[in-house]
Amino acid sequence: MIIKSLENINLQEFTTCFNEAFSDYVVPFKVSPDYLAERFTGAGIQYNLSFGAFSQDEQVAFIMHGIEEHNDKKTAFDIGTGVIPKHRGERLVAQIYNHAIPILKQHNVQKCLLEVIQTNEKAIKAYSNLGFEIKRELVCFKGSIDFKPMAIHKKVCINTVSPNKFDWTMAHSFWNFAPSWEQSVQAILRNPHLYDVITIGKQDAVYGYAVINSKQGNVLQFGILKERRNQGLGHSLFHWIWKRHSVISINNVDKRDIKSIQFLKRIGLNVHVEQYEMEKIL
Numbered sequence: 001m002i003i004k005s006l007e008n009i010n011l012q013e014f015t016t017c018f019n020e021a022f023s024d025y026v027v028p029f030k031v032s033p034d035y036l037a038e039r040f041t042g043a044g045i046q047y048n049l050s051f052g053a054f055s056q057d058e059q060v061a062f063i064m065h066g067i068e069e070h071n072d073k074k075t076a077f078d079i080g081t082g083v084i085p086k087h088r089g090e091r092l093v094a095q096i097y098n099h100a101i102p103i104l105k106q107h108n109v110q111k112c113l114l115e116v117i118q119t120n121e122k123a124i125k126a127y128s129n130l131g132f133e134i135k136r137e138l139v140c141f142k143g144s145i146d147f148k149p150m151a152i153h154k155k156v157c158i159n160t161v162s163p164n165k166f167d168w169t170m171a172h173s174f175w176n177f178a179p180s181w182e183q184s185v186q187a188i189l190r191n192p193h194l195y196d197v198i199t200i201g202k203q204d205a206v207y208g209y210a211v212i213n214s215k216q217g218n219v220l221q222f223g224i225l226k227e228r229r230n231q232g233l234g235h236s237l238f239h240w241i242w243k244r245h246s247v248i249s250i251n252n253v254d255k256r257d258i259k260s261i262q263f264l265k266r267i268g269l270n271v272h273v274e275q276y277e278m279e280k281i282l
Helices: 011-021 033-043 092-106 121-129 151-155 168-174 185-190 233-244 258-266
Strands: 002-005 051-055 058-070 073-083 111-117 133-143 157-161 195-202 205-213 218-224 248-254 270-281
Touching: 002 092, 011 033, 011 058, 011 073, 033 058, 033 073, 033 185, 051 092, 058 092, 073 092, 092 111, 092 121, 111 121, 121 270, 157 233, 168 185, 168 205, 168 218, 185 218, 195 233, 205 233, 218 233, 233 248, 248 258
Parallel strands: 073 111, 218 248
Antiparallel strands: 002 051, 051 058, 058 073, 111 270, 133 248, 133 270, 157 195, 195 205, 205 218
């Protein structure tokens, strides 16, 4: 078994390995090379710091790393780890990490970060054995909503703006907790053509916002100013989104954000998946 960097990756061939590795995943899915290219761009993938295991020139396992500052530490985020079924049980993930960590340290990476579905007990145990610790719990929602907006809906303006034209310096004022890696401001701005920022307010005053995938209706971020909450603005914002996207998904709401979770359940969304965010200091 050879473990090496993926700096010369052929994305078409890699997609075959990726799909085989996730064919029996907790939440099975199949992707295209174009999907992976967009997702990897958003996550800030550095192929020279991503690694794969190869058996007789066939790629059989991988760990893909996005690299950027996270809470003031240079961080390698594991955007995807996979092993094709016939090579399970060979501790390839541990072998790849043992190969990768000294190289990450050489590039001044200070910690590794990943997300794992809470029911994936084998993966959680494997990561724990490698020194990863659970830092927070994340809740993913999916569903269709159907309700009438409140009276305030007629008194506010809802506008769409490109991520490149939105004033991101105000974003923190809407948050209860910081977005996770793939929902971060940096991830949005790496693929601005994929997203719209929906603002709600009056004239030049923005009271709340949401970032959505323009085609699919996935909500990456949303929030209302603390002093403007409980006035129906959130209902109006999601009613606007629902009118254009019949099925809405929202990934990685911090489980400590009880009020947002209660709101999302109240408007009809259901918990789809729960994840752990795990961290290892190098």
